[in-house]
Amino acid sequence: MVEKIWQRQQKKKKWLQLLRGGDHQAFAEFIEKYKETVFLCCRRLGLKEDEAEDVASETFMAAFKGIGRYRGRAELSTWLWTIAYRQGINYLRKNRKQWQLEVEPDEQVGGSKEPEPAAAIQDRETEKIVWEAVERLPRLWAMAVVLYYREEKSIVDITKIMQIKENTVKTYLFRGRDKLKQILTAAFQEDIDGGR
DSSP states (O other): OHHHHHHHHHHHHHHHHHHHTTOHHHHHHHHHHHHHHHHHHHHHTTOOHHHHHHHHHHHHHHHHHHGGGOOSSSOHHHHHHHHHHHHHHHHHHHTTOOOOOOOOOTHHHHOOOSOOOHHHHHHHHHHHHHHHHHHTSOHHHHHHHIIIIISOOOHHHHHHHHTOOHHHHHHHHHHHHHHHHHHHHHHHHHHHHHTO
16 A cells, blocks of 8 residues: 555656656646646636636646746645636736636536436536525635535645635635525525425
8 A cells, every 4th residue: 555655656756757857748648637627727717618728728838837846835736726727817807807606517527318316316406506606606705615615625725726825715615605505595495485
């Protein structure tokens, strides 16, 4: 077990050395490994598909140029997410677009054509309602909630991505959860009242 962990770490170090050395094959693997993550980050900032693709390309170019500055204090995926987040925000500022959280439920990911049991359909509908409620949160609260709950990033990683203090992340999460509770309670109450 320890041997496998050590081997993985050595493989990661070697891969980073190749990336830092400008190895194009290693960078192609890097893009292949993280392209979906970067694209989803851009889409969640509210960019259209073509805009997200452009910003994702800019993200990888910035990562290629800046890989020598990566020190390994955060996971490589966190470092890359940070670049994508900044590139996306800069794009939105430059183009004066209204920021809108884009969160697509997992129902669009699997692509299964099989009929699903009623419980699974209900779960997906509930998930969709929750993520629509997240879209109604203030921008920074929503991003913290998405990073923490959807992307399963740690609070420390979120501080690095969003460049804010740990207590601020905790505050955004607390306020985001509280506001979500209010939004969802009201939404479900409307369903109950409307169904009578």
